[in-house]
Amino acid sequence: MFMWNSRCAIFAAAVTLAFGQEAGVDLRGGLKINLPKDSPLAVASLDLGPSKGTARGGAVMLDLHASLRLRNLSGKRVKGVTLLVLAQDVSAGGKGSVAAPSLDVAPGDDFPVRIDLRMVRPMSNGAEPLVQVLLDGVLFDDLSFFGENRLNSRRQLTVWELEARRDRKHFQQLLEARGTEPLRAEILAAISRQDLRPRVDVQVVRQGVMPRGANAPATNYEMEKDVQFSFLRMPGAPVELMAGAARISGDEAKAPHLEIRNRDSKAIRHLEIGLALKDTSGQEFFAATVPFDGALAGKGSAALRDSATLRVRHTGGSRLVLDSMAGFVNNVEFADGGYWIPSRADLADGRLGKLVPPSPEEQRLVQLYRKKGLQALVEELRK
């Protein structure tokens, strides 16, 4: 035992010395913000605050806290922005994005966007910036769009804006028709839905085997079963889910496949199916989306097959065991550029209301009520 302890101590000392050989990295030039020349937004200010970079051996560990203020140079109100965050040497060309939906920025006004990034990457020769931030897209109040759209920001920002208009209108109508107390009750119900939502962490691997989790059971073998989806139907949805299944094993759901049918006569360009998972304790939560990209003709059918593996665990790390799955149509983009999103009436269904995530606008209005009270919310809705 003593020998082993001695070896451990010597190893620890070696590790200590190795870790001791670290050096700060100069962050000037480490972050580059590239906006196109004809961009409707300009950088009004950039504050790197407590950001730090540390070199360890051949790697750089970067802790970036950028507080960016963007100015609306266009003549229209900005409703949403997506910034593309690129760190080329990280994870085989992977990228990130920071989006600010549910905005209402008048021409000439500024608005903040925060980028809080942490990464480990090989040391570069210093010629290239550690992180590049590009403008992927800006959505305006007339639903026009500017940007490269590499991340399909146009679709996502438009869906968020349509959801914002739906929810804002819902609360405004409630206020006008029934007064402040029913509005308060509706906001309290939204708070309750948000607070009661089970808190889970989700992982996804597109292809291949999910690395073994830290809290995986001691044995390798876990019973795998094929589980048929149940469907949460929305009367107004233009797409019907006909059948679906996935393989479930412990905390993992693998290879979901779905059969869908277009009930509308218009062709569909893109749609998104929401997946809700239920664990053996009966808790049900929204965890993932399955997108469909491609042409789905009017009244046509299609099958979605995916090789992805999902893993879900309770926030904090405790393991859960999946039992069943349910699917619902989250949003649809038609080939003619039109969109469908669930109506408030669709979401009034108790189960769907609990599962479908609240829109950014509902979250914003709820936070306004939490922070400043009912009167501030009423003033906001009457703007």
Place this chain on the structure above:
Amino acid sequence: MKHPSIEKLALYSGGELAWWSRITMQRHVHSCAQCQEEVALFGEAATAVREETAEMPGGVQWDRLAAEMRANVRVGIAASEAISSYGSRIEAGPAQGMSWRMTVLTTGFVIMLSIGYWLNASKKSEQIAAMRGPDPIVAEASERGVGMSDGSKGMELRGPKTNLRAAFVAVSTVGSAGAQYVDEETGQVTVNHVYVE
């Protein structure tokens, strides 16, 4: 003045010395400014490591790295124990009439065997790694943030300091992970995503 070795100072700093060695060492360190400084440096370095490891980013497969490290240490210990136990039998040998040439020859043979075993073990682990293929890139959405990692490199987009807990997280089967944050002061919503390509 004769100073103790750096290893012994490291062990003393970590409280790993046996009680009798510790007492001797303590007496020396109390009277030697140079060794006091060394011990203090070891203490600071150990604290720094503890702080740094507490800040290590999520997603890196520490368990696997630790398992590989443990396996390598065990192979090394097994090899050295094999050599030393063989050596002790050899020491008993001359009483039975083994010549020193035979002892050297046998020791050399054992060392060659050990090196062969070591190399073979390394090759096997390389073969297993090759069969397993590259680690898949995992995208993760948690309350703390969204990130992706292939086990050695990774990036993580975290929530703003005003609200570190995501209001909502989800992944997409095309390999992206997203988290929504609401600024407690302004109510502004920020949505972070990572996309695996």
